[in-house]
Amino acid sequence: GSILYELDDADTAIGYLRDVLKDFPDHPKLLGDIAIYYYRSGKTVEFNEYKTKIENLPKKDGDFYQFMIRSSKVEDNNEDVIFYSRKLISTDPGNLKTRMTLGEYLLKVNRNKEALKEFLEVSKRLSTYPKIHFNLAQVYISLKQYDKAIESALEEIKQNPSLPYGHYIAGEIYRLTGDYPKATPFLEKAISKNSKLVPALMGLGFIKYKNNVYFFIVY
Secondary structure, three states, X not given: OOHHHOOOOXXXXXXXXXXXXXXXXXXXXXXXXHHHHHHHOOOHHHHXXXXXXXXXXXXXXXXXXXXXXXXXXXXXXXXXXXHHHHXXXXXXXXXHXXXXXXXXXXXXXXXXXXXXXXXXXHHHHOOOOOOHXXXXXXXXXXXXXXXXXXXXXXXXXXXXXXXXXXXXXXXXHHHHOOOHHHHHHHHHHHHHHOOOOHHHHHHHHHHHHHHHHHHHHHX
C-alpha cells in the first residue's frame, strides 16, 4: 500500500514523504506519491516539478510506469494511460491489474476490440479476477454480441453474487435488447445491493417510463 492514501492531511503526508526522500532521492515511488499528493491538493506547479523529476530519471522501471499511469489518470489523459499501461505490461506481462486498467481505458475510448483482447488475457490467466466478466460483458455489449454478453454477466453473478455489477449488466443487456420483463428483476437486484448505483437506477427508470408510455397509448 501507499503512505499517500493513509495520511489525511496533505502537508503532513508531503512532509513525511519528503523526509523519507532524503535517504532515497531518486526513488520514483516516493517522488510519485509526493507529486500525486500535490496534484490532489491543487498545487499543480509543485506537481509538475516532481513529475519532471520522475520523467528525467535515467531508469524507467515499473515504479516509473506506475507513476505515469497514475498521473495520466488524474490529468484525465486517456491516451497516456493506455500508452504507459502498455509500457508497464511489456516489462511485466503478468501484471493483471494493469491489464484491467488498460482494457478499461481502451473501452472508454471505444477501442473495443483491443479492450476485448486485454480482458480475455486476464480471464485466461485468472478467470476469477474481480469484475473481469463484468468488463467482458461491457465489451460484448459494445460489439452487439449480446449472447456472449449475457453469458459473461451470468458468470459475474455466479462468481460475485453479493456485488451489484453482474446483476446490473445482465439487466442492461436485456434492457438494450428490449426484454424489459427479464431486465427488471436484475436491475432491481443490483439496486438492492447498491441503492446509489446510478446506471441501474437510470435503466430501471427508462423501463418504467417506456411501460407507462405503452400503457397510455393502449389505453
